[in-house]
Amino acid sequence: MGKDARTGGRSRRARVTLREVAQEAGTSPSTASRALAGHGYVAEGLKARIEAAAARLGYVPDVSARSLKGRSSGLVGLVVSDLRNQFYAALAAGVEQTLAAAGHQMVLVDDHGSDTQALDGARAFLAMRAAGVLLAPVGRTATELLVEHGTPVVEVDRRSGVRSCDAVTIDSERGAREAVSHLLELGHRRIAMVLDETVWGTGRDRLKGYRAAHRAAGVPLARRLVLDLGLRPADPQGDVAAFLDANPDVTAVFAANNLVAEAVWQELQRRGSAVPKDCSVVSFDDLTWMRIVEPGLTAVRQPVYEMGRTAAELLLERIAGERGRARTHTLEPEFVLRGSTSAPGTPAEQTP
Amino acid sequence: MGKDARTGGRSRRARVTLREVAQEAGTSPSTASRALAGHGYVAEGLKARIEAAAARLGYVPDVSARSLKGRSSGLVGLVVSDLRNQFYAALAAGVEQTLAAAGHQMVLVDDHGSDTQALDGARAFLAMRAAGVLLAPVGRTATELLVEHGTPVVEVDRRSGVRSCDAVTIDSERGAREAVSHLLELGHRRIAMVLDETVWGTGRDRLKGYRAAHRAAGVPLARRLVLDLGLRPADPQGDVAAFLDANPDVTAVFAANNLVAEAVWQELQRRGSAVPKDCSVVSFDDLTWMRIVEPGLTAVRQPVYEMGRTAAELLLERIAGERGRARTHTLEPEFVLRGSTSAPGTPAEQTP
DNA sequence: CTGTTAGCGCATTCAA
DNA sequence: TTGAATGCGCTAACAG
Numbered sequence: 001m002g003k004d005a006r007t008g009g010r011s012r013r014a015r016v017t018l019r020e021v022a023q024e025a026g027t028s029p030s031t032a033s034r035a036l037a038g039h040g041y042v043a044e045g046l047k048a049r050i051e052a053a054a055a056r057l058g059y060v061p062d063v064s065a066r067s068l069k070g071r072s073s074g075l076v077g078l079v080v081s082d083l084r085n086q087f088y089a090a091l092a093a094g095v096e097q098t099l100a101a102a103g104h105q106m107v108l109v110d111d112h113g114s115d116t117q118a119l120d121g122a123r124a125f126l127a128m129r130a131a132g133v134l135l136a137p138v139g140r141t142a143t144e145l146l147v148e149h150g151t152p153v154v155e156v157d158r159r160s161g162v163r164s165c166d167a168v169t170i171d172s173e174r175g176a177r178e179a180v181s182h183l184l185e186l187g188h189r190r191i192a193m194v195l196d197e198t199v200w201g202t203g204r205d206r207l208k209g210y211r212a213a214h215r216a217a218g219v220p221l222a223r224r225l226v227l228d229l230g231l232r233p234a235d236p237q238g239d240v241a242a243f244l245d246a247n248p249d250v251t252a253v254f255a256a257n258n259l260v261a262e263a264v265w266q267e268l269q270r271r272g273s274a275v276p277k278d279c280s281v282v283s284f285d286d287l288t289w290m291r292i293v294e295p296g297l298t299a300v301r302q303p304v305y306e307m308g309r310t311a312a313e314l315l316l317e318r319i320a321g322e323r324g325r326a327r328t329h330t331l332e333p334e335f336v337l338r339g340s341t342s343a344p345g346t347p348a349e350q351t352p
Numbered sequence: 353m354g355k356d357a358r359t360g361g362r363s364r365r366a367r368v369t370l371r372e373v374a375q376e377a378g379t380s381p382s383t384a385s386r387a388l389a390g391h392g393y394v395a396e397g398l399k400a401r402i403e404a405a406a407a408r409l410g411y412v413p414d415v416s417a418r419s420l421k422g423r424s425s426g427l428v429g430l431v432v433s434d435l436r437n438q439f440y441a442a443l444a445a446g447v448e449q450t451l452a453a454a455g456h457q458m459v460l461v462d463d464h465g466s467d468t469q470a471l472d473g474a475r476a477f478l479a480m481r482a483a484g485v486l487l488a489p490v491g492r493t494a495t496e497l498l499v500e501h502g503t504p505v506v507e508v509d510r511r512s513g514v515r516s517c518d519a520v521t522i523d524s525e526r527g528a529r530e531a532v533s534h535l536l537e538l539g540h541r542r543i544a545m546v547l548d549e550t551v552w553g554t555g556r557d558r559l560k561g562y563r564a565a566h567r568a569a570g571v572p573l574a575r576r577l578v579l580d581l582g583l584r585p586a587d588p589q590g591d592v593a594a595f596l597d598a599n600p601d602v603t604a605v606f607a608a609n610n611l612v613a614e615a616v617w618q619e620l621q622r623r624g625s626a627v628p629k630d631c632s633v634v635s636f637d638d639l640t641w642m643r644i645v646e647p648g649l650t651a652v653r654q655p656v657y658e659m660g661r662t663a664a665e666l667l668l669e670r671i672a673g674e675r676g677r678a679r680t681h682t683l684e685p686e687f688v689l690r691g692s693t694s695a696p697g698t699p700a701e702q703t704p
Numbered sequence: 705c706t707g708t709t710a711g712c713g714c715a716t717t718c719a720a
Numbered sequence: 721t722t723g724a725a726t727g728c729g730c731t732a733a734c735a736g
Contacts (some may be wrong), residue, residue, distance in 0.1 A: 015481075015501075017713060028723045033715055040716095041721055058501070060478040064416040064425060065713035068728045073416060073480070075459070083448060084657070086640075089441035096435060096462050100469075105476050107427070108460045110448050117452075124457055126412040128425070129367075149367075149410070265644065288438075289641030292617065305436070369729060380707045385731055392732095393705050417729035420712045 016059045024053035036061070067129055076104045076315065077125035079135035079142065081113045086287050087258055087304055088136070091156065094308020095134055102316050104131065113232055115139035122146050132315045152318035156311045158201045166318065168311040168329040172202045172284070175300040175333035176209025177216075179282045180254055182298070182335065184217040186343045188252040188280065194240060194264055195256035196229040203228075206256045206284055225250065229260065236263035241271070251344040252280035258287050261297065276342040286336055295339025303331050368409045376405035388413070419481055428456045428667065429477035431487035431494065433465045438639050439610060439656055440488070443508065446660020447486055454668050456483065465584055467491035474498050484667045504670035508663045510553045518670065520663040520681040524554045524636070527652040527685035528561025529568075531634045532606055534650070534687065536569040538695045540604040540632065546592060546616055547608035548581040555580075558608045558636055577602065581612065588615035593623070603696040604632035610639050613649065628694040638688055647691025655683050 022032040027046060034040040035050040036059075042050075053059075067073040078095050080088040096106045107130065109121035115138050122142040125133050132152040137143055137160035146153045147164055155167040183191050193210045197203040207226065214221050227243045229236050240263050244250065255261035261283035265275075273279050275295060283290060283299040290297035310329055374384040379398060386392040387402040388411075394402075405411075419425040430447050432440040448458045459482065461473035467490050474494040477485050484504040489495055489512035498505045499516055507519040535543050545562045549555040559578065566573050579595045581588050592615050596602065607613035613635035617627075625631050627647060635642060635651040642649035662681055 015713090018715095019713080029713085030715075030724080031722055034722090037715080043721065046722090060475065060501070062420070062481060062713055063479045064419045064481055065728090066715080068414070068416045068420055068713080068730090069715050070728085075480070083445040084438075084442055086436075086438060086441070089438070089444075090436055092441075092460070093435040093462060096460060100461065100472075105459050105461070105480070107457050108444070108448060109452065109457070110445060120452075123412065127415045128427070128457070129414060129416060149412070262640070262644070269644075269646070287641075288614070288639075289644050292614070292621075292641050293645050294621070367729090370731095371729080381729085382708080382731070383706055386706090389731080395705065398706090414729055417712090418731075420714090420729080421731050422712085 015062070016057045018059070018061070021050065021054045021057055021059045024057060025050040072129045072131045074104050075107050075125075075128055075130045076312075076319075077107045077109065077121065077130045077133040077135075079109045079111050079118050079121050079133070081111055081136055081138060083108070083110045085259065087285060087302075090304040091136070091308040094305040095312045096308075098309045098312035098316070104316075111138060113138055115141055118142040119145065126151065131319045134311050134315055152315055154311045154315045154318070156307060164326055166311075166314045166327050166329075168307055168314060168331065170202075170302045170307060170331045170333050172205035172333075173209040173212065175284060175302070175335070176206040176254070176256075177213045178209075178333075178335045179284065179298075179300050180210050180213035181217065182337075183252045183254065183280060183282060183341065184213060184219060186252075186280070186341060188344055189219060190222070190225060190247075190249050191252045191254060192225045192227060192243070192247065192250045193254045193256065194227045194229065194243070194260045196233060196236070196260055197231055198226075198228045203256055210254060229263075236260065237267045237270075240264055240267045244271070250279065252282070252341070255281065255283045258283065258285040258290075261285065261290070261299075265293070265297070274347070275340050277345065277347045280341040280344075282341060284333075291338065298338045298341040299336050301334045301336050303333070307331055367414070368411045370411070370413070373402065373406045373409055373411045376409060377402040424481045424483045426456050427459050427477075427480055427482045428664075428671075429459045429461065429473065429482045429485040429487075431461045431463055431470050431473050431485070433463055433488055433490060435460070435462045437611065439637060439654075442656040443488070443660040446657040447664045448660075450661045450664035450668070456668075463490060465490055467493055470494040471497065478503065483671045486663050486667055504667055506663045506667045506670070508659060516678055518663075518666045518679050518681075520659055520666060520683065522554075522654045522659060522683045522685050524557035524685075525561040525564065527636060527654070527687070528558040528606070528608075529565045530561075530685075530687045531636065531650075531652050532562050532565035533569065534689075535604045535606065535632060535634060535693065536565060536571060538604075538632070538693060540696055541571060542574070542577060542599075542601050543604045543606060544577045544579060544595070544599065544602045545606045545608065546579045546581065546595070546612045548585060548588070548612055549583055550578075550580045555608055562606060581615075588612065589619045589622075592616055592619045596623070602631065604634070604693070607633065607635045610635065610637040610642075613637070613642070613651075617645070617649070626699070627692050629697065629699045632693040632696075634693060636685075643690065650690045650693040651688050653686045653688050655685075659683055 018032050019029050022029045032050050035042045035047045076099050099106050111118040118138050119141050122145045133146050134154050136157045140160045143160045143162040153165040195203040229239050253264050255264045283297050286299035286301035290299050370381050370384050374381045384402050387394045387399040428451050451458050463470040470490050471493050474497045485498050486506050488509045489507055492512045495512045495514040505517040547555040581591050605616050607616045635649050638651035638653035642651050
């Protein structure tokens with residue numbers, strides 16, 4: 001093909017193996033292996049020759065062969081539910097950063113909120129002998145499968161209920177309690193909560209926080225004020241619209257996550273409700289747009305990137321051989337006061 | 353440890369191998385291999401027995417061993433420059449979706465805009481015998497290394513200049529031309545352009561479009577109206593502020609990407625400039641927040657997710673053996689008119 | 705249709 | 721300090 005000239009005449013097809021490097025350096029494969037790996041004794045001069053040969057030939061060790069010998073590939077799996085959601089993207093970024101620094105690669109699987117797809121991912125991780133797996137569970141099956149096979153697992157953001165693995169979560173209940181307490185202190189008495197999964201995951205804990213805040217303030221709870229959009233709602237904004245029509249006495253909305261917050265915000269905007277005068281809004285999760293809009297959204301900021309980092313660190317310890325029993329790290333959310341909340345019927349005092 | 357009871361009594365440590373499955377089914381490894389892989393002839397009864405045995409034992413094939421025999425692992429690499437940027441997250445999501453549907457796994461590397469880190473990633477992909485690699489190049493080295501080693505490569509969003517690989521990009525020049533023409537038609541004559549890399553990548557093409565629009569309208573170009581923030585600016589908003597102070601006659605700003613757009617928008621907001629009355633704004637790239645803010649940002653929408661899908665499809669064809677010469681797909685951006693643009697000194701007419 | 709043989713690239717014994 | 725031998729788990733020839 002001629003165009004191989006630039007590569008120094010070597011064929012583009014043939015992988016350079018350790019044997020060839022050894023030949024080029026006039027030694028044996030095993031010596032070359034030791035020289036390149038840095039283990040065991042190799043004479044300085046020989047070592048230099050071998051390294052030179054490897055560089056000249058463009059040698060790249062084959063991890064397949066390596067992990068076939070040893071225990072695992074250096075790969076670490078990550079399963080998230082929606083990469084297009086900034087929350088998961090930030091999580092993945094934190095994980096990747098930590099993993100890369102430790103010389104591992106991240107294999108990313110998007111399960112789109114489906115347990116089945118998460119399970120497929122888990123199987124793939126098993127097949128590639130992943131050193132460990134991080135996942136935001138959508139069920140127990142994936143975690144169970146991995147744990148059964150002895151793969152270190154760290155759950156992130158949510159818990160599957162499997163006891164025998166580490167986890168890093170954010171204190172959803174506390175964050176929700178603070179957010180709702182804030183609204184109660186401002187004088188709100190009919191605070192709606194909108195979420196997309198009541199029975200499981202973070203939604204449940206945030207609902208607990210919502211209730212706890214009401215109890216602490218001695219404000220009665222009304223079932224009708226909780227809107228559960230269900231998993232992956234088709235038209236969240238439409239559902240919010242219907243809800244607000246049915247409950248016109250609501251003076252504030254607590255949105256349980258960024259997806260819900262967007263639907264609420266857009267709907268309030270669409271119907272021309274003034275925030276916070278007509279309706280206060282607090283979001284759990286703080287995305288870029290929430291500090292850009294006018295007024296800024298009062299929100300519960302989650303240390304997402306840090307959560308990814310922490311989870312990856314925990315996993316790396318397990319991979320390194322840490323044997324202790326399952327640990328759970330709980331990170332603290334941070335309440336960020338902006339302009340979308342005020343006493344009922346009052347315009348915002350300030351917009352930072 | 354006792355807790356293995358649930359797994360059916362098998363040890364958690366030992367991987368189940370094909371040999372064990374074969375033994376369990378009372379046959380040979382190669383027959384078991386054929387039965388499980390689906391290739392070659394195997395009697396129906398035996399096949400069922402083998403499958404049952406595999407299921408019973410929880411057998412998971414070892415891809416390391418498989419790729420050691422054959423050509424490559426099923427892994428596909430993706431290199432992006434900043435996963436926390438919604439643009440890249442969407443790109444990755446599109447890629448993942450397509451790859452997963454084809455039974456491949458995606459290994460994601462974030463190079464943080466550094467050529468060195470991209471090169472590290474490329475080496476890792478080589479080491480794992482990746483079936484192919486997708487990358488948004490930050491230089492030529494990574495692409496060159498991969499191509500030299502015969503790994504199929506598809507470049508996304510940007511071009512490195514390496515001729516011998518496929519690429520999928522968006523027509524930056526055209527998108528920029530349309531955006532700037534729109535401003536010119538509204539009557540703007542001093543339109544600033546803000547970007548973060550003039551000499552390379554998409555910034556260069558968008559600058560071309562900016563110039564082309566001016567030439568087409570017969571409006572002279574002023575060098576001082578182009579603000580180049582440089583790669584990874586420390587304080588983009590501060591730079592924009594200084595620029596606007598130095599060029600108070602500017603009536604419109606064309607932001608070359610979402611990062612720049614955010615800096616521009618925040619700075620205009622900070623100094624209390626009314627958009628579009630005091631200053632019109634157009635963004636290249638259309639993120640969530642741009643349609644949420646008031647007024648909505650007029651923007652050039654890029655089909656990012658689709659770009660990821662297309663690139664992955666191209667790569668899959670190469671992996672499947674497609675031999676033709678390098679192809680380039682150019683996707684068309686879409687101009688989205690919202691409320692952030694109007695004739696100089698005019699408030700927005702409407703806010704959709 | 706099935707089993708035996710061989711070898712992918714490497715790291716790790718063990719002898720020299 | 722070095723090299724020859726071995727086997728990780730799997731699949732592709734081949735022979736039966």
